[in-house]
Amino acid sequence: MSENRKIAEEVIEAVGGRGNIQSVAHCATRLRIMVNDKEKINQEKVESINKVKGAFFNSGQYQIIFGTGTVNKVYEEVSQLGLDTLSATDQKKEAVKSGSRFQRAVRTFGDVFVPIIPVLVATGLFMGLRGLVMQEQVLALFGMNPEDISQNFLLFTQVLTDTAFIFLPALVAWSTFRVFGGTPIIGLILGLMLVSPSLPNAWGVAGGDVKPLYFLDFIPVVGYQGSVLPAFIAGIIGAKLERIIRKRVPDALDLIVTPFLTLLIMITLSLLVIGPIFHIVEQDILKVATNVLSWPFGISGILIGGLNQVIVITGVHHIFNMLEIQLLAQYHNNPYNAIVTCAVAAQGGAALAVGLKTKSKKLKALALPSAFSAFLGITEPAIFGVNLRYGKPFIMALIGGAAGGFLASILGLKATGMAVTVIPGTLLYLNGQIVLYILVNVVAIAVAFILTWMFGYSDKVKKEIEQ
Incomplete structure (x- = not known):
C-alpha cells in the first residue's frame, strides 16, 4: 500500500468513516470535506496523520491542510476509494447553504470581490515598478533624469496602472x-x-x-x-x-x-x-x-496588526477587500496592506521559533515549511498547524503583528496595490519605501520569534497538550 493511500484511509476513518462524508474536494493546499456530523470528527487523530499540517472547520467544510502537490495526491487516492467528489467550486456552492446569515453574507461578499483581486494585484505591481523606474537615483544609473522620460512612455505606464480602476x-x-x-x-x-x-x-x-x-x-x-x-x-x-x-x-x-x-x-x-x-x-x-488608518501614535497599526489574523480565523477577512479597492481607486495607495503584512509575517516568525526550538522531528517538518509559507503570504498552515494548536505562539504572533503594525503606521507606509504581503509584497513598495517595508516586517518577525522562543513554546507544553 502506498503512503498516500494509507493517509487517505486514515483521513476517512478520522473524520467519522465513509458514512459521515457527503463529498470531498480540494483546493491548492487543502482537502475539503463536507460531513454529515462534525461531532464525529476526531480532531486529534486527524492532526496526527502523516503530512497533515493542520485541520479546521470553516465555511461549512472540514479543511485539512496538506500543502501544494501533496493534497492532489491524497485527493486522488480518496477519489479512488469510491467517495463522492466535487470540484471545489461546486462544493463551495453546497457549503454556502450552511452557517449563519452573517457568515453566508460575508462569503458572498468574498465571492464577488476575490475574482477581481488578481488584476488589481497586477495593477499594483505596475504602480510599484513605475515608482521604481521614475526614482531619480535609478534614472541616474542610466544618465537620465525625470525630464528625459518621454510622454509616450508615461502614457504607456498610465494604460497599465489606470485601466483597471477606470x-x-x-x-x-x-x-x-x-x-x-x-x-x-x-x-x-x-x-x-x-x-x-x-x-x-x-x-x-x-x-x-x-x-x-x-x-x-x-x-x-x-x-x-x-x-x-x-x-x-x-x-x-x-x-x-x-x-x-x-x-x-x-x-x-x-x-x-x-x-x-x-x-x-x-x-x-x-x-x-x-x-x-x-x-x-x-x-x-x-x-x-x-480617519481610522490615520489615528495618531500608531494606534490603528496596533489594532489592525494585532487583530488581523484573529479575523482571518473567523473567515470574514474578505469583507475588507472592498476597503482596499476603494483606497487604491481613490488615493492610489493602500496603508492597510502595510499593516496587515506585519500580522502575516509575525505568524511566520512564531512558527519559525517553534520549528527551531522543538526537538520533535515531525513538528520541525511541519513548523519550518509553515513559517516559509507565511513569509510568502499564506498563514493558514502556520496558524492552524502550529501556532493556534499550541496557543501561546499564536498570541505572541499577534503581539508581533501589533508591533510591526505600529511601526508601519508611524512611518506612514503605503502599498501601491493589495493582496500580496511579506516577501511578494516587496513589489508594492518599490517606490522608495522598500527599506522601511523590510524593516517593519523584520520587527514583526523578530518580536514574534523572540517572545515565542522565550515564553510561547516548549516541548514540555507540547507533551501536555498532546497527552
Missing part, C-alpha cells in the same frame, strides 16, 4: 451579476455604462474641472470611475431583476426582451437613484476608514 464598476457589476444568478455579460455592460465617456468624468468632477449633469434640476449625474459600492448594489438589484423578468417573458422573446428591459431599468435606477445615494455612502465609509 473600469472598476464594470468588473464589480460583472462579478456581482455572476454571483447573484444574473447573466455576467449584462452586468459587464451595465458597469461599462456607469463609466461611459458620455458622462462627466468622476475624477474631473471631484477636482472641480468638470460639472455634473443635473436631471430634474436636483439629481447629479456623473460617471463612476473608480467606484465600488454603486456598481455592487446595482449588480445585486440588476441580477435579481433579470431573473424576475426572465420568468415572465415568453421563451421566444427572452433573448431580446430580458437584456433590453434589464439594462434600461437598471441604468435609469443606477444613474438617478443608486449612484447618487451609494456614492455618498461610499465616500463616508472611505472617510471613516481613512
Whole structure:
C-alpha cells in the first residue's frame, strides 16, 4: 500500500468513516470535506496523520491542510476509494447553504470581490515598478533624469496602472451579476455604462474641472470611475431583476426582451437613484476608514496588526477587500496592506521559533515549511498547524503583528496595490519605501520569534497538550 493511500484511509476513518462524508474536494493546499456530523470528527487523530499540517472547520467544510502537490495526491487516492467528489467550486456552492446569515453574507461578499483581486494585484505591481523606474537615483544609473522620460512612455505606464480602476464598476457589476444568478455579460455592460465617456468624468468632477449633469434640476449625474459600492448594489438589484423578468417573458422573446428591459431599468435606477445615494455612502465609509488608518501614535497599526489574523480565523477577512479597492481607486495607495503584512509575517516568525526550538522531528517538518509559507503570504498552515494548536505562539504572533503594525503606521507606509504581503509584497513598495517595508516586517518577525522562543513554546507544553 502506498503512503498516500494509507493517509487517505486514515483521513476517512478520522473524520467519522465513509458514512459521515457527503463529498470531498480540494483546493491548492487543502482537502475539503463536507460531513454529515462534525461531532464525529476526531480532531486529534486527524492532526496526527502523516503530512497533515493542520485541520479546521470553516465555511461549512472540514479543511485539512496538506500543502501544494501533496493534497492532489491524497485527493486522488480518496477519489479512488469510491467517495463522492466535487470540484471545489461546486462544493463551495453546497457549503454556502450552511452557517449563519452573517457568515453566508460575508462569503458572498468574498465571492464577488476575490475574482477581481488578481488584476488589481497586477495593477499594483505596475504602480510599484513605475515608482521604481521614475526614482531619480535609478534614472541616474542610466544618465537620465525625470525630464528625459518621454510622454509616450508615461502614457504607456498610465494604460497599465489606470485601466483597471477606470473600469472598476464594470468588473464589480460583472462579478456581482455572476454571483447573484444574473447573466455576467449584462452586468459587464451595465458597469461599462456607469463609466461611459458620455458622462462627466468622476475624477474631473471631484477636482472641480468638470460639472455634473443635473436631471430634474436636483439629481447629479456623473460617471463612476473608480467606484465600488454603486456598481455592487446595482449588480445585486440588476441580477435579481433579470431573473424576475426572465420568468415572465415568453421563451421566444427572452433573448431580446430580458437584456433590453434589464439594462434600461437598471441604468435609469443606477444613474438617478443608486449612484447618487451609494456614492455618498461610499465616500463616508472611505472617510471613516481613512480617519481610522490615520489615528495618531500608531494606534490603528496596533489594532489592525494585532487583530488581523484573529479575523482571518473567523473567515470574514474578505469583507475588507472592498476597503482596499476603494483606497487604491481613490488615493492610489493602500496603508492597510502595510499593516496587515506585519500580522502575516509575525505568524511566520512564531512558527519559525517553534520549528527551531522543538526537538520533535515531525513538528520541525511541519513548523519550518509553515513559517516559509507565511513569509510568502499564506498563514493558514502556520496558524492552524502550529501556532493556534499550541496557543501561546499564536498570541505572541499577534503581539508581533501589533508591533510591526505600529511601526508601519508611524512611518506612514503605503502599498501601491493589495493582496500580496511579506516577501511578494516587496513589489508594492518599490517606490522608495522598500527599506522601511523590510524593516517593519523584520520587527514583526523578530518580536514574534523572540517572545515565542522565550515564553510561547516548549516541548514540555507540547507533551501536555498532546497527552
